[in-house]
Amino acid sequence: MSTTGSRGTTTPSRAARFGGDLVVESLAALGADSVLGLPGQHALGLFDALGRSRLRYLGLRVENNAGFAADGFARLRGTVAPLLLSTGPGALTSLAALQEAAAASAPVLAISSQIPSAGLGGRRRGYLHELVDQQASFRDVVKSVHTPRSASQIPSAIAAAWESALTVPYGPVWVEIPQDVLLAPTDVPPVRDLRAEPRAVQPRAELVAEAAALLAAAERPAILAGGGVVRAGACEQLRELAELLRAPVACTFGGKGAFPWEHPLSLQSWLEDRHTTEFLEDADVLLVVGSGLGELSSNYRTFAPRGRIVQIEADAGKLESNHPAFGIHADAALALSALCRAVPQRPADGRAEARTAGLLKQVRERIDSQGLELEQQVLAAVRDALPDESPAFFDMTILGYWAWSAWDARRPGAMQSAQGAGGLGYAYPAALGAAWALNPDATGAAQGESSQGGEVRAGSPQRPVLAVSGDGGAMYSLAELATARQHDLPVTWLIVDDGGYGILREYMTDSFGAATGTELTRPDFVRLAESFGVPAVATSPERLGEDLAAALSTPGPSVVVLPAILRMFAPTHLGHPDS
Known part of the structure; x- marks a missing residue:
């Protein structure tokens, strides 16, 4: 039975x-307890069903932000984040977020509606949101595309x-379902028995044996650990x-927290430093695990190894994609465990620890010689204010670039950024998704209710998440203050207001002598946040630690605005955009 709506649609x-x-x-049935997204006309049948299910729903205000939120959710949960979208403009608006998920190997399962089946097949029928080939817009971004054309095809x-998203390399996938299929009555029984069984990539025994022999014979072995170590849960094996x-x-930068920051063998993450690059180049055997040695990990492609590289990578497409190597296509945890069983214990004579300490001393002396006390003071204040168990999400902003090198994550994956694809506006919506993932009791206001008063209801989440943006990047995400307030998500948003696109201003001034298009008119961020019912404060470098700690310890969302012009540390190589 159906009824006809006011616009003639069948409901x-x-x-x-x-x-x-x-x-x-x-x-x-596959294990989801939450979905994220944004409704649209063709997707109403999907959202109607969602309203009758037990799945929690985090509704964002812009589709690209919804995609970033799903990315943050997936990174913190380590599993699939379902993202529900509408057709055409709604779907296309998510593309930049899905590109970041692909670059960062975040398993986002995007499910969009499609125009009615009668409009498919390459003909232009004039449907609202119509694209001749919607899938084509996503094929270069996602891992796989799935297109059920009848209700019975949907579960499979x-x-x-789901299985594709969690098959290494992890990544986003795309499912699109026509409007009439979502609305069609079905006699398919309720879905209960559904399985997705991604298989880990096992290392081949002969490759492990050869890699172990190379590493055991090395005089100056070193390791570069990437995000694949964190995603595989291989941090203990790496340390061993x-x-x-x-x-x-x-x-x-994507492998933050994979190895303890203060360990005597930790070179930390100063990859944009020529001393670190030279240290890794000098290794007679360099084990690269969970990294493709891309632009950022190779110090903007200036890395020129003189020794042998052993590369462990679950993404076969990244094996030897940038440097010749002894390649092992395998899950990082499985390969590292096998190597631990195969290599002998090397005597602890203190030489490696001394070389490590010497490298970090060189890095500190270089940074300290550049008059960057303000930048180091600000980053230290942020690190001190954030609880160890709380993750931080950084946008593409100067403080975020500092964090790539200088931030002690203290936990595997506890620092995240958009360094995969490099799009603006990532930090705040991704942090909202992370807070949704970390606080399963969060429900927020009921549909249609307002949470403007700032009250905190019983059961509100208490585990805080930090987002850091510049004022330019923050403008991409302001609408999501409403999301944070509606769901009382414990995200503190630090906005460093330097009057424009600060890093682009610096790049252009250094390269061309002047900057164009980088200066921005901004709102009063404090008053704007307060208009959403989100408490906010303007701070200073001297008060930042205290104000940020207070905001993080207060339940629900908050905003801290720091007016400051920060600078990047000077480049030590050719090829970087600011050189």
Whole structure:
């Protein structure tokens, strides 16, 4: 039975089940407890079914922000983040976020509606939101595309997409379902028995044996640990192997927290430093694990190794993609565990630790010689204010670039940024998604209710998350203050207001002598946040630590605005955009 809506659309009655029900039932059967997204006209059948399910829903205000939120959720949970979107403009607006998820190997399962089936097949029928080939817009971004064209195909398509997202390399996938399929009555039984079984990539025994022999014979072994170590949960294996080999370890920006920051063998993450680059170049055997040695991890492609590289990588497309190596296509945890069993214990004579300490001393002396006390003071204040168990999300902003090198994450994956694809506006919505993932009791206001008064209801989440943006990047995400308030998400947003696109201003001034298009008119961020019912404060470098700690300890969302012009540390190589 159905009824006709005011615009002539057919609306299913609530007595039956429909295609949309199969979507949410399939997600729940695969283990989802939450979805994120934004409704639209063609997706109403999906959202109607969502409203009758037990899945928690975090609704964002802009589709690209919803995609970033799903990315943050996936990174913190380490599993699939379902993202629900509408057709055409709604779907396309998510592309930049899905590009970041692809670059960062975040398993986002994007499910969009599509125009009715009668409009498909390459003909232009004049439907609202119509694209001749919507899938084509996503094929260069996502891992796989899945297109159920009948209700009975939906569970299998969702399961295949889920498995694809979690098959290494992790990444975003795309499912699109026509409007009429979502609204169609179905006699398919409720979905309960649905499985997705991604398989880990096992290392080949002969490759492990050869890599172990190379590492055991090395006089100056070193390790570069990337984000694949964190995603594989291989941090303990990494530490064990480093201690067996007495091998110093550097972490890429995506591998933050993979190795303890203050460990005697920790080179930390100063990859934009020529001293660190030379240290890694000097290794006679460099083990690169969970990294493709891309632009940032290779110090803007200035890295020129003189020794042998052993590369462990779950993404076969990244093996030897930038440097010749002895390649092992394998899951990082499995390969590192096998190497730990195969390499002998090296005597602890203190030489590796001394070389590590010497490198860090060179880095500190270089930074300290550049008059960057303000920048170091600000970053230290932020680090001191943030609880160790809380993650930080950084936008593409000067303080974020400092954090790539200088931030002690203290936990695997506890610092995240948009350094994969490099789009603006990542930090705040990703932090909202992370807070949603970390605080499963968060429900926020009911649909249609307001939370403007700033009250904190019983059961509100208490585990804070930090987002850091510049004023330029913050303008991409201001609408999500409403999301934070509606759901009382414990995200503190630090906005460093330097009057424009600060890093671009610096790049252009250094390269061309003047900057164009970088200066911005901004709102009063404090008053704007308060208009959403979000408490906010303007701070100073001297008060930053105190104000930020207070905001982080207060339940619910908050904003801290720091007016300051920060500078990057000077480049030590050719090829960087600011050189």
